[in-house]
Amino acid sequence: TFSHAKGYARYNLAGYFPNTIKRIVIMSDDDCAGKKWEIKDKSGKSVLSGTVEKSLIGKGDHTPMDFNHEIDFSSLTTVGTFTFKIEGIKAFKIKIKKNPYKSIIQSNLRWLRVTRSGSKDCLDHKPAHFGDTASYIYRRKGKxxxxxxxxxxxxxxVNMLGGWYDGFVYTKFTLTTALTTYSLLRAYEINPSVFGKKYSKTDLIDILDEAKWGLDYLLKTMPDDNEFIIQMGGFADNERGTLLPHEDPRDGKRECYSIFSPNQMGNAAAALA
Structure with missing residues (x-):
C-alpha cells in the first residue's frame, strides 16, 4: 500500500499474472470519481489510462476510508514493471510476472528448512537437537x-527427533506441525505447477520434501497406545536466553508432554490422512 495526503492504494505487491484479473483499489477521504489515472512502462510511455469510476463502498470493516474506487487494468498483459499514477497518491510500481509468487514460495519453504530440528540438511545454523531421540515423557498431574x-x-x-522449531526457544508443537504439514500438502494438491526444486536433496521437490519432514515427525507423536505427544521442549527452554540451536545446553535433556488431546490428535490425523 502506498499513501499520500488523504489517499491510499491497495494492490498486489507480489505482482500479477499476465492473463488474470488485475485490480487496484484507491481509498480516499475525498471522492476520486472522474480523476484520471495512467500506467507507464519503464521508458515513460503511456500503456494504459482511464478515469476513476464511482466509489463501490464507503467506510466499513475492511476499509477506513469513505471512498473506495476499483481500477481494473486486466487488459494490460505485457510482462514487466510499470508505474501507476493518479492525482493525490504517490506514484508506485506494479509488476506483471509469469510467476509472481515464485520468490514468496521459495522464501517460505526456505524458512521451514531453516527451522528444521535434528536435520543435517538445515540452513543458516549447524545441525542440532539430536538428543531429542531420547526425550523424557511428562504427564499432567492429576485428572x-x-x-x-x-x-x-x-x-x-521416546524418540521425538525432527520437526520444525516453533521459535527461538526451539520447542516443537504437534498442532502447528500438523497445520503446517496439511497446508503444504493442500497447496501442492491445488496448484502443483507453481512449485519447483531448489533446496531439497531428495527426489522430492521442495514443498513435498518439507511435507514429508512434517509427516515423519507426526508419525512419532503416538509412539504407543498410551502416549500422544503434544509438545517437545518445555518451560525451561523459555528461560535460557537467545542462542543458536547447536549451543543449547539442554540438548539431550529435553522433555516432551503427553496427553490425549482430541483437538491435536484430530489435526495430526487430518495431516496424515
Whole structure:
C-alpha cells in the first residue's frame, strides 16, 4: 500500500499474472470519481489510462476510508514493471510476472528448512537437537485440568527427533506441525505447477520434501497406545536466553508432554490422512 495526503492504494505487491484479473483499489477521504489515472512502462510511455469510476463502498470493516474506487487494468498483459499514477497518491510500481509468487514460495519453504530440528540438511545454523531421540515423557498431574506436569515415574523416553522449531526457544508443537504439514500438502494438491526444486536433496521437490519432514515427525507423536505427544521442549527452554540451536545446553535433556488431546490428535490425523 502506498499513501499520500488523504489517499491510499491497495494492490498486489507480489505482482500479477499476465492473463488474470488485475485490480487496484484507491481509498480516499475525498471522492476520486472522474480523476484520471495512467500506467507507464519503464521508458515513460503511456500503456494504459482511464478515469476513476464511482466509489463501490464507503467506510466499513475492511476499509477506513469513505471512498473506495476499483481500477481494473486486466487488459494490460505485457510482462514487466510499470508505474501507476493518479492525482493525490504517490506514484508506485506494479509488476506483471509469469510467476509472481515464485520468490514468496521459495522464501517460505526456505524458512521451514531453516527451522528444521535434528536435520543435517538445515540452513543458516549447524545441525542440532539430536538428543531429542531420547526425550523424557511428562504427564499432567492429576485428572483435572492443570498446568502442573510431572515426569513419568519409570523414566520413560521416546524418540521425538525432527520437526520444525516453533521459535527461538526451539520447542516443537504437534498442532502447528500438523497445520503446517496439511497446508503444504493442500497447496501442492491445488496448484502443483507453481512449485519447483531448489533446496531439497531428495527426489522430492521442495514443498513435498518439507511435507514429508512434517509427516515423519507426526508419525512419532503416538509412539504407543498410551502416549500422544503434544509438545517437545518445555518451560525451561523459555528461560535460557537467545542462542543458536547447536549451543543449547539442554540438548539431550529435553522433555516432551503427553496427553490425549482430541483437538491435536484430530489435526495430526487430518495431516496424515
Amino acid at each position: 483435572e485440568n492443570t498446568d502442573e506436569w510431572e515426569e513419568d515415574p519409570n523414566g520413560k523416553k
